[in-house]
Amino acid sequence: MSGSAETISVSSPADFHVHLRQGELAQVVTPHVRQGGFSLAYVMPNLKPPITNTEQALLYRAQLQAIDPAVEYLMTLYLSPELTPEEVRKAARAGIVGVKSYPRGVTTNSEGGIESYDAYDAVFAAMEEAGMVLNLHGEVPSAAATNTCVLNAEPAFLPHLRKLHAKFPKLRIVLEHATTRAAVECVKSLGDTVACTITAHHLALTVDDWAGQAWHFCKPVAKYPDDRTALQEVVREGHPRFFLGSDSAPHPFETKATATPTQPCAAGVYTSPILLPLVAHLLESFGALDKLEGFVSKHGRAFYRRPVSESDKRAVLRRASSKVVGIEGYGAGQTHVVPFWAGKTIGWEMVEEKEDVSG
Numbered sequence: 001m002s003g004s005a006e007t008i009s010v011s012s013p014a015d016f017h018v019h020l021r022q023g024e025l026a027q028v029v030t031p032h033v034r035q036g037g038f039s040l041a042y043v044m045p046n047l048k049p050p051i052t053n054t055e056q057a058l059l060y061r062a063q064l065q066a067i068d069p070a071v072e073y074l075m076t077l078y079l080s081p082e083l084t085p086e087e088v089r090k091a092a093r094a095g096i097v098g099v100k101s102y103p104r105g106v107t108t109n110s111e112g113g114i115e116s117y118d119a120y121d122a123v124f125a126a127m128e129e130a131g132m133v134l135n136l137h138g139e140v141p142s143a144a145a146t147n148t149c150v151l152n153a154e155p156a157f158l159p160h161l162r163k164l165h166a167k168f169p170k171l172r173i174v175l176e177h178a179t180t181r182a183a184v185e186c187v188k189s190l191g192d193t194v195a196c197t198i199t200a201h202h203l204a205l206t207v208d209d210w211a212g213q214a215w216h217f218c219k220p221v222a223k224y225p226d227d228r229t230a231l232q233e234v235v236r237e238g239h240p241r242f243f244l245g246s247d248s249a250p251h252p253f254e255t256k257a258t259a260t261p262t263q264p265c266a267a268g269v270y271t272s273p274i275l276l277p278l279v280a281h282l283l284e285s286f287g288a289l290d291k292l293e294g295f296v297s298k299h300g301r302a303f304y305r306r307p308v309s310e311s312d313k314r315a316v317l318r319r320a321s322s323k324v325v326g327i328e329g330y331g332a333g334q335t336h337v338v339p340f341w342a343g344k345t346i347g348w349e350m351v352e353e354k355e356d357v358s359g
Contacts, residue, residue, distance in 0.1 A: 001293035006319045007351070008289075012312035013276055013296045014040035016304065017135075017176055017197050017245025019268070020064060022047050028331040029250045029272060030067040037276025037315040037350050038296075040072045040306065042245065045100055050078035054091045074304070076100045076135065081119075085126035092130035097304065098174075099127060100135040103157075117160060124164070128171040133304065136161060138175045138183065139220050150221045151207070155182040165190050172303070177202065177247045179220045181230035187241065188234070195303045197245025198231050198295075201269045201340055203282045214256050214265040215338065218249065235295055236288040243300035244279060248272040250337040253329065271340045274325055277348040278341060280317055284348075316351040323349045 002009045015038045020030050033041045043064065045051035051060055057075040064073045077083060077091055079101040088099070101117075117124075127134060138161065139153035148156050161175055175187055175196045187196040205222035222228070234242045249268030259265045271278060279296055283289050301307050323346045329338035 001290070008280060008292065008317040008348070009314045010037075010276070010293045010317070011297050011308045011314050012040070012301070013038045013244075013315050014042070014300050014304075014306065015244060015246050015248070015272075015275065015296075016040075016042040016174070016300045017044065017199075017247050018042060018272060019044045019046070019247070019249045021250060022060075022063075025250060025252070025331075025335050025337075026063065027067060028335045029270075029337065030064055030071075032272040032330070033071050034068060035350070036272045036274055037317070038071070038272075039313060039315075040074065040301075042074045042097070042304070043076060045076045045078040046102060050080065051076070052078050052080050052082045053087055054094050054096060057091065057096050058094060072306075074098070074306075078102070079120065079123070083120075083123055085122050088123055088126040088132060089130055092127075092132050096132070098133035098135050099123075100137070100176075102137045103139055103141055117164060121167070124168050124171055128168050131172075131305075133172045133174060134164070135174045135176055136164075138178070150219070151223065154178070154180050154220055154223075158182060158186045161186060161194070162190070165194050169193065174245075174303075176245060177220060178231065179223050180227045184230045184234050184242075188239065192241070195241040195243070195300075197247075197300075198235065198242055199245065199247045199269070200271050200275060200279050200282060201247075203228065203231055203235070203279075203286075214259070215340070215342070216269065217265060217267055218247070218269045219267040232286045232288070235283065235291055236286060238291045238294050240294070240299045241303065242295075243303065244296045245300075246271050246275055248275065252334050253336040253338055256338070269340045270337055273330065273339050274341060274346060276315055277317060277320075277323070277346045277350060280348040281346045317348045318351045320347060320349040323347070 018041045061073050061075050074097040076098040138157045140156045142149045173194045177199050178196050210216035248271045250270045251266035251268050255266040325341045327342040
């Protein structure tokens with residue numbers, strides 16, 4: 001990272017967890033990756049139907065490239081009984097990077113998620129050999145019998161992470177969107193093949209911020225103040241196995257703003273359009289602005305073997321004293337989405353590429 005007190009230049013920011021949806025909604029939200037300062041998007045596969053094979057992933061990538069070809073899209077498959085070792089090898093040869101695991105029913109479009117990891121040993125072994133990444137939504141389903149709910153679902157999942165790492169020590173695993181001190185300590189205790197993404201919104205929120213506030217409700221939910229402190233501490237530490245995965249998840253306005261007795265509001269926080277300025281703003285708030293480039297670029301790129309090169313474009317931020325995120329949002333009707341932080345001030349803004357910031 002380079003820059004003065006008024007501008008910051010960051011090498012090729014990469015978002016290693018983003019939802020770009022499909023159809024008309026994808027047309028609205030996909031350009032926001034670059035608008036928010038990012039040149040690489042690690043794309044989640046939980047569409048309807050989910051992306052479960054190589055052909056579907058390549059078609060989806062082509063659709064995203066047609067919307068904005070300036071972004072590098074890294075594609076993933078949805079872990080399901082359809083996925084075989086042969087398909088893993090085929091996907092790896094086609095350049096597909098990872099496989100995403102969702103426990104059944106814990107988040108958006110996870111109805112086809114898994115119930116047991118043991119059934120996938122052959123798939124994980126093939127991934128280990130092929131160099132693919134296993135991305136874990138690290139929660140277990142709520143269950144009264146085990147006293148499990150959204151507040152302790154992540155700590156209850158961590159034994160699964162430890163077991164998978166012990167069984168497949170060379171398999172690169174990413175615990176996605178960590179929300180607890182227990183998760184941070186667990187990942188730090190494991191080997192160099194285990195990493196962790198942290199979202200922008202989990203660096204800002206606690207339980208009090210989403211209880212009764214639909215726009216802050218996501219899965220996994222934000223936890224206690226000490227958990228948020230743990231996330232901030234590991235970012236401030238500059239730990240190389242913790243990096244940004246925004247989990248930016250757009251939902252139409254009506255599914256976020258309303259709920260009924262039989263239908264809760266959608267789970268997801270949308271940060272893509274403001275992502276790099278927001279991350280800079282948050283890191284500065286807890287004394288970690290000097291760790292921005294590592295967190296949003298170098299650490300994740302190193303783990304995913306997509307290192308920064310001298311030819312990569314840099315994203316430039318400029319200090320802004322009164323940049324307010326608009327509450328009107330983007331799109332209309334079924335594609336109307338409102339971003340996180342709407343109505344609030346961000347201390348940084350993107351500089352257009354055509355602008356001269358050399359001073």
